[in-house]
Amino acid sequence: MRVTLTVNGKPYSDDLEPRTLLAHYLRDTLNLTGTHVGCDTSNCGACTILMDGKAVKSCTILAVQADGSEITTIEGMANGGELHPIQQAFKENHGLQCGFCTPGMVMTAADILQNNPNPTEQEVRHGLEGNFCRCTGYHNIVKSVLHASELIK
Amino acid sequence: METYIGKPIKRREDNRFLTGKGRYTDDIKLPGMCHAAFVRSPYAHAKILRINTEAARNAEGVVTVFTAADGPGDFGVPCGWQVNFKNGDTMREPQHPLLAKDKVRHLGEPVAVVIAATMALARDAAELVEVDYEELPAVTNPQEAMAAGAPLVHDAWEDNAAFDWCIGNDRAEVEAALKDAYHVTELEFVNQRLAPNAIEPRSYIADYDVNADKWTLYSSTQNPHLIRLLLCAFALGIPEHKVRVVSYDVGGGFGSKIYHYTEEALLIWATKEIGRPVKWTADRSEAFLTDAHGRDHVVKSKMGFDKDGKIVAHLTDEYCAMGAYLSTFAPAIPTYLHGTLFQGLYTTPLIHLNVVAPFTHTVPVDAYRGAGRPEATYLIERLVSKAAKEMGIDPAEIRFKNFIPAFDGVKQPGYQTQVALQYDSGNYAPTLEKALEIVDYKGFRQEQAEARKQGKLLGIGISTWIEGCGIAPSAVVGALGARAGLYEVGHVRVQPTGKVTVFTGTHSHGQGHETVFAQFVADRLGIPIEDVDIAHGDTNEVAFGMGTYGSRSLAVGGSAIVKSIDKVLEKGAKIAAHKLEAAVEDIEYAQGKWTVKGTDKSISFGDVSLTAYVPHDYPEGLEPGLDFSSFYDPANFTFPFGTHIAIVEVNADTGKVTLKRFVAVDDVGNVMNPMIVDGQIHGGVVQGIGQALLEEVVYDDHGQMLTGSYMDYAMPRADDLPFIETDRTVTPCPHNPLGAKGAGEAGTIGATPAVVNAVVDALHHLGVDDIQMPLTPQRVWAAMQNVQR
Numbered sequence: 001m002r003v004t005l006t007v008n009g010k011p012y013s014d015d016l017e018p019r020t021l022l023a024h025y026l027r028d029t030l031n032l033t034g035t036h037v038g039c040d041t042s043n044c045g046a047c048t049i050l051m052d053g054k055a056v057k058s059c060t061i062l063a064v065q066a067d068g069s070e071i072t073t074i075e076g077m078a079n080g081g082e083l084h085p086i087q088q089a090f091k092e093n094h095g096l097q098c099g100f101c102t103p104g105m106v107m108t109a110a111d112i113l114q115n116n117p118n119p120t121e122q123e124v125r126h127g128l129e130g131n132f133c134r135c136t137g138y139h140n141i142v143k144s145v146l147h148a149s150e151l152i153k
Numbered sequence: 154m155e156t157y158i159g160k161p162i163k164r165r166e167d168n169r170f171l172t173g174k175g176r177y178t179d180d181i182k183l184p185g186m187c188h189a190a191f192v193r194s195p196y197a198h199a200k201i202l203r204i205n206t207e208a209a210r211n212a213e214g215v216v217t218v219f220t221a222a223d224g225p226g227d228f229g230v231p232c233g234w235q236v237n238f239k240n241g242d243t244m245r246e247p248q249h250p251l252l253a254k255d256k257v258r259h260l261g262e263p264v265a266v267v268i269a270a271t272m273a274l275a276r277d278a279a280e281l282v283e284v285d286y287e288e289l290p291a292v293t294n295p296q297e298a299m300a301a302g303a304p305l306v307h308d309a310w311e312d313n314a315a316f317d318w319c320i321g322n323d324r325a326e327v328e329a330a331l332k333d334a335y336h337v338t339e340l341e342f343v344n345q346r347l348a349p350n351a352i353e354p355r356s357y358i359a360d361y362d363v364n365a366d367k368w369t370l371y372s373s374t375q376n377p378h379l380i381r382l383l384l385c386a387f388a389l390g391i392p393e394h395k396v397r398v399v400s401y402d403v404g405g406g407f408g409s410k411i412y413h414y415t416e417e418a419l420l421i422w423a424t425k426e427i428g429r430p431v432k433w434t435a436d437r438s439e440a441f442l443t444d445a446h447g448r449d450h451v452v453k454s455k456m457g458f459d460k461d462g463k464i465v466a467h468l469t470d471e472y473c474a475m476g477a478y479l480s481t482f483a484p485a486i487p488t489y490l491h492g493t494l495f496q497g498l499y500t501t502p503l504i505h506l507n508v509v510a511p512f513t514h515t516v517p518v519d520a521y522r523g524a525g526r527p528e529a530t531y532l533i534e535r536l537v538s539k540a541a542k543e544m545g546i547d548p549a550e551i552r553f554k555n556f557i558p559a560f561d562g563v564k565q566p567g568y569q570t571q572v573a574l575q576y577d578s579g580n581y582a583p584t585l586e587k588a589l590e591i592v593d594y595k596g597f598r599q600e601q602a603e604a605r606k607q608g609k610l611l612g613i614g615i616s617t618w619i620e621g622c623g624i625a626p627s628a629v630v631g632a633l634g635a636r637a638g639l640y641e642v643g644h645v646r647v648q649p650t651g652k653v654t655v656f657t658g659t660h661s662h663g664q665g666h667e668t669v670f671a672q673f674v675a676d677r678l679g680i681p682i683e684d685v686d687i688a689h690g691d692t693n694e695v696a697f698g699m700g701t702y703g704s705r706s707l708a709v710g711g712s713a714i715v716k717s718i719d720k721v722l723e724k725g726a727k728i729a730a731h732k733l734e735a736a737v738e739d740i741e742y743a744q745g746k747w748t749v750k751g752t753d754k755s756i757s758f759g760d761v762s763l764t765a766y767v768p769h770d771y772p773e774g775l776e777p778g779l780d781f782s783s784f785y786d787p788a789n790f791t792f793p794f795g796t797h798i799a800i801v802e803v804n805a806d807t808g809k810v811t812l813k814r815f816v817a818v819d820d821v822g823n824v825m826n827p828m829i830v831d832g833q834i835h836g837g838v839v840q841g842i843g844q845a846l847l848e849e850v851v852y853d854d855h856g857q858m859l860t861g862s863y864m865d866y867a868m869p870r871a872d873d874l875p876f877i878e879t880d881r882t883v884t885p886c887p888h889n890p891l892g893a894k895g896a897g898e899a900g901t902i903g904a905t906p907a908v909v910n911a912v913v914d915a916l917h918h919l920g921v922d923d924i925q926m927p928l929t930p931q932r933v934w935a936a937m938q939n940v941q942r
Contacts, residue, residue, distance in 0.1 A: 017273065033180035034173015036404070038352040039437035043863035046352055074173035087171040091163055094828045097836065098663030099170025100177065100353040100404025121876075128871035132863070134352050134405050135663045137839030137900075138871040140832060 003067045007032065008076030016063050022056075023047040025063035026073060034074035034103045038132065045131030048104035049073050055111030057130070074103035077110070085151035086110055086144075095144030097135035104131050109145045118149055154744045157672035157682050161828035164668045166661075169402075176401040178356035178373045179434045186358065187216050189420060189433040190275035192265040192282045193442065194257035197291035197514040197856020198304060201255055201264065201284060208281040209267055214274035216427055218282065220265045221254040225422045230413050231387035232479035233379075235634040236316045236488050236510075244316045247307045247512075249478035251388070251419040257286070258306055258477035259516050260856055261442025266419060268431055291514035291856035295472035296451040298511035306477055306512035313511040315475045316484060320492035321504040321572050330466035330503045334457025338540035344528045345926055346449035346474070346850040347843075348866060349521045351662075353404020354440045359420035360430035367395045368421055374398070375406040375660050376700020377692050379637065380413050383481070388418040396421070400690040403662035407840070408520035409444045410662070411702045412481035416443075441861040446850055447521020449474040450487060450528050456536040462546045462554050466503040467495065469532065473510045476517030483519045484510065489633045490621070490703075491525030496570035497533040498581045498617050498794060499555040504571040514856045520702060522840055523901040526620040534616040534906035535923070542917055548615050548910070549589055556581045556617075562887035567789070574621060576792045577894075580820070580884045585617055587880055588796040588818040597800065605918065610803040611813075612915025616907035619794040622704035622895040625787035640786035641705070642697045643713030645674070645721055647779035649766035651759030653678065653685045655717075656782075658698015659710035660689055664897065665829045666706060670714060672825050673891060677718045679745035680758055696782050704793070704895030707825065708886065713785035715890045720781040725761045731772040732756050732764060791886045791894040795819035797838070797903035799911040808934025810846055810912055816878045817903065822886045822894030830896045835877045837900020843869040844901075845908035849927050867927070 004013040007030060014029055026032045026049070037059055038046035047058040050072040077084040083091065086109050096102040105128070112119060112127035119127065124145045125138070133141060169175055206218040219225060229249040237244050253262050265282050269275035290304040297303060298313040306313055321327070331337055358371040368391070374380050377398040385393040403410060416433055424431050435443065454469040473487035492506040537555070541548040557568050562578035569575050592613070601611045624630055627638035642658035655674055659666060667687045675682040688694050701710075722742055729747035730737040733754055740747045748755040764771065765779040800814040817834050824830050847867035851859040860866040885892030905926070912928050913921060920940035924932055 019273070027180075031182075032173065033177075034175070036177070036353070037179075038354065038404075039863050041437065041862045041864050044352060044437070074171075078172050083168070083171060090171055091167040094161075094164065094832050096167060096170055097665070097832060098351070098353070098405040099166070099175050099402065100351075102170050103173050106171065122872075125872040125874070132350075132352055132868055132870070134350055134407065134840070134868075135836045136832060137835035137837075137869075137877055138874055139835040139839075139877050142871060142876070 001064050003063050005066050005069050005071060007071045008073060018062065018064055020063045021059050022061050022063045022066050023058040026058060032073050032075050036100055036103060038100065043132065045108060046101050046104040048107040048131065050107055050110060053114070055108050074106060077106060086148040089148035089151055090144040093140050093144040093147050095136065095140045101131060101133045105133065105141055109148060112145060113149055113152060117152065121146065154679060156676050158676045158825055160826065162668055162672055162826055164665050166665060166667050177353055177404055178358060178371045181358055181371055183358065183360055183430040186430040186432055187268050187270055188272040188275045189431050190267045190279040191263040192267065192279050192284065194253065194260060194262045194264055196257060196286055196288050197260045197293065198289040199257050199286035200289065201253060201257060202287055203285040204265060205283040206265060209278040212278040212281055214270035215278045216268045216429070218265055218267050219252065219423060221250060221252040226251040226388050226418050228388055228390065230415050230418055231383055232483065233383070233481045233636045234485040235636060236318055236484040238316050239319055244484060245310050245314070246479055249415065251415045251422065259514055260858055261439065261516060263415060266423065268423060268427060293513050293515050293852040293856050294451070295449060295474035295511050295513055298513050299472060299509055306514055315479060315510045315512055317509045318488045319505065319507045321495065321506055324505045327466050327468045327503045327505040331455055331457040331468060334465050335460040336458045336540065336544055338456045338536055338543055340454045340536055340539060340923065342452055342923065342925055344448045344450040344452060344531060347447045347521055347848050348441055348850050349407040349409035349444060349447060350868060351405030351407055351409055354435035354437060355410065355414065355444065356434040357417050357420050358430060358432040359424040361424040361428065363428060368424065369397045369399060370417065370421055371399050372417060373403045373410055374400045375403065375410045375662060375702055377660065377690055378658060378698045379700050380417065381692050383413040384418055384421060388413065389422055398692045400660060406662045407522040408447065408524055408702060411700065412445055412519055437863060438861055441858060441866065443516055445480045445517045445519035447518065448528060449518050452532060454532055454536060456540060458540055458544065462544055462551045464499055464501045464555050467501050468505050470507045473508055474513045474515065474518050475510050476513055476515045478517050480517035480519035483517055484634065486520050486525045491529050493572050493574045494526050494529040494619060494621060495533065495572045498557060498619050500557055501571065515852055522837065523898040524703065526898065527841065527902045527905060530616065530618045530902050531906045534618070535909060538615065538910040539922060542922065549585060549594065552585060552615065552617050553582060574790060577789055578884050578887050579792060579794055580882065581617065581794055583882050584794065584796040584818045584820055587882065588798045588816050591816045591878060591880060592798050592800065592814065608805060610805055610915040612801050612803065612911040614799045614907045614910025614914055616797045616903050616910065618797065618903040619792055620898055620902050621790040621792055622898065623708035623787055623791045624703050624705065625709065625790060627786050637699065638786065639699060640784050641699055641710040641713040642695070642782060642784055643710060643717050644696055644782040645714060645717035647721055647762045649763050651684065651762040654688060655685065655714055656688045656695040657710050657714060658695055658700070659706040660701040662701070664701065664706060669707065669825045669829055670711060673711065674714060674718065677715065678758060679743060704897035707891060707893045708791045708889050708895050709785060709787055711891050711893060712787065712889045713783050716783035716785050717781040720783065721779055724779060727772050727775055728761045728764050729756045732770065788888040791822065793819065793821045793894040793896065793899055795899060795903055797907040799907040801908065801911040801915055803912060803915045803933060808930040808937060810928055810933060812842065812875055812908065814875060814878065817900065818880045818882065819899050820882045820884050821896040821899060823883060823892035825893070831879045833896040834879050834900045837898060838877050838904040839869050839874060841901045841904025842874065842908055845905045845926055845928060847927050
């Protein structure tokens, strides 16, 4: 099946097996390996991307369901060499260790802050509950998202 | 000049991870690469009657299908630690085949592998492999595995014991002291089985180059050199110099990526057979079934006290599961990494631990963050807190009464425990004092009493912990059964321009070595941190190494680098003295240059480096170059310690536990980067909280796993937790040049008993004195109902 979509501002059109998950399309066909796969039950959130501006777990949907949409992956967040404020906040607050959950955390954070530019700690924690991190205990991730909300202002 | 040690330097690793440019194994694609899918046993114990691979072989995109009959790896994957029976009999060591022959012994054991053009086609074809099994009875609980008539995991032996073991004082002496004790506290529980759950699943790519007759293994491993050694010398018998193991970025390990797994060896065997690179990445379901688990001890314990609350004796018997086969370090975990910590922080004069380690029809059990030490700490800290309740002593007070007095390991000797080890340095009371102050302990007790009047259940739990990390020296661990040395390699290559590349045999999978190691290297050399690069994870780059686990990287790996820096500076001084026309004794090194003492005559590190590589005007007889590699074998373990305090509220109607505060005051010796140490503590603490409140691998009576996905295995989430409050004291390690003790496992070791002690404290007035982990709402609620009846 043919899928035509925009990823990080660039148009793509590919013939795919209908069962191809969006996560695998991004990783295997487009070589955008920043989107990670950490589970097979859509619980871990490492594969989170923005689809038409909303956070979506890219292992939850088929690539063909993304036909016609605009996708942003972690590779599309920085502006050249300049980190996005959320990325900057993660770096300044040590919001990552092994880095594997990080792309999903950053994309989820983008969604949280888009909907609620001034979240409380509890709102950030609630917003992140669909993303697992095994390294940080979430402590510095929560701080990063709160700090990012300041940077974005 | 700017210095770096002790500062929260931001990580140089971060930009690549934050922009999606990390290089994890599954991100790598090689030309012609195909994909493997394993056919795994749906039974915990069964005879394999027949395997039919014909349909799979004929399926679309399939390259080949292998079973045990194709002869992969005659030897299986080895075990790296030997613990013999108490009576001297040799440890029972079954062959751990790469693909099961004749019999399967745990759910998920690989029976066949399908290799195909894509992952999806490989998985499709794996569905077509027909295996006829005859299911047999299984045993998964380690105590039941030792009962008469229990199903045998390995038919070669008359029972399931892999070994038994004991440590400490004479059992009869300990029993006699317990008999005479003023008070004896008893505890029976299961330290439940956990799944490590690094968020990156295991992933391997094997690539054979037929022209060079060489193999490359890309692996999500914590210790590439060790994998190469085990793979070459044991599993496959192939020449070590022809194998390169590469482990770039690894998405967390927590122990689970230390071990040499069957899939690694199988892929290396298969790539030569098919003449193409082959990749396998576990999905999460496979990770639950096949990554080595942690814990799983059945514990029965007694601790005796005198009338003042001083511990007089401690006796524990445990059954510790090994799983179906012996994983790489498995025998060491419930023994030398567990029993050796039974002294805790206390002056207990008599200690005896007896361990029986049976095979079970489960995936192997091995080190998971803390590895034996969380189990020891949980037991001791629960016993002490339970005893305090029973004896009417405050839980902080009973700890102060029993602490080993302060010793720095220099002026005062190390503390000789009853369980073989000698602690390096310790000053335990200040961590408890500080933690009590942070939580306002007296204030909390008043708040708790007030809350109780209103029916609110608040509790506070204390845990004072110690661990032994940086396991060494090699001669000692060898005597204890290790089949490897536990030194580390640090290679400092000064380039002609004075820029420095450091190659370390440790491996970073989240710990931030690229930043932390550069901090102390830059300080020791007096050069800007930007001039230092840290390389790891490639056996072709790094001479040798033992990898990263057991909180060893800085204490052992960092010290090896310091040795090489010392050699660089020693040789540099000879070159500098020659150039400055002075005696070596008359020059000194500081801030990146050698200076003739008392003069302004100096030469920079960069100029000396250049001279070393362009030796035109050069000391006679001195070799060119400035490049040193060192092996560092520590004199002893290091012993970090600390106090963790948890404050919880228990919902009286539902039993749900809410963690209100968590305070960790840890002493990990000298700190290179406080931001990174705090990060290690936060993560470790939350894994410890996970064990206390949420996590448990459950097998049913048939050996089926009931918790094989994130839908069933409860991992801590952001909204389960408060911020973790951290503070520290600093007691340097006296025997390594950095004074560092290690911080990786501290959080996990200290946190679990603090949380459970807090919940029991909240419910003690209702008559609850223990609850089995994890403290799910159902279990807490049931505990309250049982005593209220």
